[in-house]
Amino acid sequence: MTRLSSAVRGVAAALAALLAVTTASATARAHTDPEAPADFVALRTVDPTILQEMRYYTPHNFVGEPVDGYRQPVCILTRPAAEALHEAQATLLRQGYTLKVYDCYRPQRAVNHFVRWAEDLNDEATKAEFYPNVDKTRLFADGYIAEKSGHSRGSTMDLTIVKLPATPTRPYVPGEPLVPCYAPQEQRFPDNSVDMATGFDCFDTLAHTLDARVQGQQRANRLLLKGALEDLGFVNLAEEWxxxxxxxxxxxxxxxxxxxxxxxLTGGH
Structure with a gap:
């Protein structure tokens, strides 16, 4: 009986030690990652009506795989940016539209992932959709990829507008045929966005917000987004609508x- 009790105690002690090590390891991993300042928020807590289609959480982006640092498909912004976006949304809702964000805060590790991808000249798996007319050796020189991004400062976002009632965009199927991002809307990967003449993240001069070749309803759509945001203090990057x-x-x-x-986020909100 004594030997059995000793054995049981020994097993229990071993399990306790293993649990302690596992817990400590998990805690250490949790504390490895930095946290956001208190004035960063999840956009949904400020405006749950804004659609979110976080492309870098998915494989449907120019890298061709989920991007480092995107652990959940959530839009995070500084509170002032989120509240201003809420005001723009209120204006657009009255006109029968909603905003949709593709990307918001972007961690530096994601930017580093972009840089590694751009430096790998052998990886052109997404060229047919995202940069058909640009040689990959030109991505840095032409300004499509950089080692720092304004997104990492927390007040920059990539977004579009969707006509209400919104129909969901179907999921991307890895391996499906790619179509140039500047092809006519009915040929491009389906997106419930209004027609902006190109898809999101199109590495092409046609994506320049005021490109003279973009006219008619496509130009009107770009100007609708631009007007709704610039009235509230947002500044557009001229090369990306x-x-x-x-x-x-x-x-x-x-x-x-x-x-x-x-x-x-503080308090996990």
Whole structure:
């Protein structure tokens, strides 16, 4: 009986030690990641009506795989940017439209992933859709890829507008045939966005917001988005119709690297 009790105690002690090591390891991993400052919020807590289609959480992006740092498909922004976006949404809802975000805060580790991809000249798996007319050796020189991104400061977002009632965009099927991002809307990968003349993340001069070749309803759609946002302090990046930064930025010189997840936010909200 004594030997059995000793054996049981020994097993229990071993299990307790293993649990302690496992818990400590998990805690250490949790504390490895930085957290967001208190004034970063999940957009859905400020405006749950804005659609979210977080492309870098999925394989449907120019890298061709989920991007480092995107642990959940959530839009995170500084509170001032989120609240201004809420105001723009209220204006668009009255006109029968809704905003849809493709990307918001972007951790530095994701930007680093973009850089590694751009430096791998042998990986052109997504060229047919995202940069058909651009040689991959030109991505840095032409400004499509950079080692720092305004998104990492927390007040920049990529977005579009969707006509209501919105129909969901079907999921991307890895391996499906790719179509140039500037093809006519009915030929491009389906997106419930209004027609902006190109898809999101199109590495082409046709994506320049005021490109003179974009006319008619496509130009009107771009100007609708531009007007709704610029009236509230957002500034457009001229080379990308989808890219806007809220100014003044709370963190104009800080590039954050906390993961995209609600756990990164204060209180996990």
């Amino acid at each position: 989808w890219h806007y930064t809220f100014e003044p930025e709370p963190y104009p010189d800080t590039y954050f690297d906390f993961p995209v997840s609600v756990e990164s």
